Amino acid sequence: MISNPSLVFYACIANGSIILGEFLSREQGISEVLAQQCVDKTPPYHSMFSHTVSNRTYTFLINDPFTYFGIFDKNIQKSELLGFLNRIKSSFEEIFARGLVLDFDNMASRSLQSQFDAVFCEIMGLDLEFLNSSRSGSVDSARGRMVVAPLLGKPKGLKKKKRASTERGAADGDAKDVNGEKKVDVCDDKNALYAVDRQKVKQIWKKHVWVVLALDLIICVFLFGIWLLVCQGFQCIDG
Numbered sequence: 001m002i003s004n005p006s007l008v009f010y011a012c013i014a015n016g017s018i019i020l021g022e023f024l025s026r027e028q029g030i031s032e033v034l035a036q037q038c039v040d041k042t043p044p045y046h047s048m049f050s051h052t053v054s055n056r057t058y059t060f061l062i063n064d065p066f067t068y069f070g071i072f073d074k075n076i077q078k079s080e081l082l083g084f085l086n087r088i089k090s091s092f093e094e095i096f097a098r099g100l101v102l103d104f105d106n107m108a109s110r111s112l113q114s115q116f117d118a119v120f121c122e123i124m125g126l127d128l129e130f131l132n133s134s135r136s137g138s139v140d141s142a143r144g145r146m147v148v149a150p151l152l153g154k155p156k157g158l159k160k161k162k163r164a165s166t167e168r169g170a171a172d173g174d175a176k177d178v179n180g181e182k183k184v185d186v187c188d189d190k191n192a193l194y195a196v197d198r199q200k201v202k203q204i205w206k207k208h209v210w211v212v213l214a215l216d217l218i219i220c221v222f223l224f225g226i227w228l229l230v231c232q233g234f235q236c237i238d239g
Contacts, residue, residue, distance in 0.1 A: 002080055005124050009056065010071035011084070013092055013116060014039045015107050021116025030071060042067050048082075061085040066092070084123065091119040099201045 002008055010030045012022035017040050024030055042060055043049045050059040052074050059081055061068040068085045095101060095115055120126075231237075 002076070002084055002124060004076075005126065007073040007076040007080075008070065008084070008124070009073065010035055010069075011088065011120065012039070012069050013088065013112060014042075014067045014069060015065055015104075016067075017042075018107065018109055020107055020112040021110060022113070023116070023120050028071075035069075035071075038071070039067065039069055042069070050078075050081075057081065059085060061089055063089060068092075087123045088119060091123070095119075099205050 006025075008023070009025045009028040010023065012035060013020050017036075019036065019039055022035065024032070024035065038058060042062065046060065047062055048060065049062070050057060052058070055074045057072045057074050057076065059070050059072065061082075066089075068089045070081070070085055072081055092112075092115070100115070101107070101112070227236075228234075
């Protein structure tokens with residue numbers, strides 16, 4: 001796990017030049033354009049490539065056709081950096097092995113964003129508050145955490161709490177509880193959705209296995225019949 005999440009400026013999984021899912025910290029001046037330019041220039045014939053310039057470390061972990069790419073603060077330890085990208089790689093390999101991604105040939109941009117958010121939260125030990133705050137560009141780097149900064153102004157629940165309370169501290173505490181409840185609900189909904197999808201995929205996979213086994217058996221019996229016909233029984237063996 002990364003000791004200080006604010007050292008991670010950007011991370012993504014890409015299929016060729018197509019970014020399938022990403023985390024982006026706008027406060028560090030990282031943009032989709034810069035990220036896409038980096039992914040487009042993924043060095044060929046490498047399994048891992050890292051380069052540090054202007055206080056940033058750019059690292060590629062390549063497992064063709066997928067690339068796991070990150071932009072980090074130069075002060076991050078190399079072991080943490082590589083461990084982070086390897087965890088992302090291992091998590092997505094598990095997702096692919098479970099058959100949760102069925103159409104590899106038509107993977108669109110950001111088509112794995114929901115999976116990436118879940119993987120990123122798990123690896124960093126964070127919740128969706130971190131992702132939402134980072135995308136709004138508010139980071140408390142001194143404490144190594146993200147600060148909530150709603151994209152569309154103050155939540156309605158927060159305004160109601162402030163009107164009902166005469167103490168500012170109590171109102172702020174209630175607002176945090178409201179935000180926390182919302183984010184737990186989102187995570188629970190995602191987990192439930194993943195469980196349902198995983199069950200469906202498992203059932204489809206079992207059906208495919210049985211179909212393949214049945215076809216193999218039919219082919220083997222057919223070839224065995226041809227062999228008996230050509231050899232007129234077991235005369236080939238007797239000879």
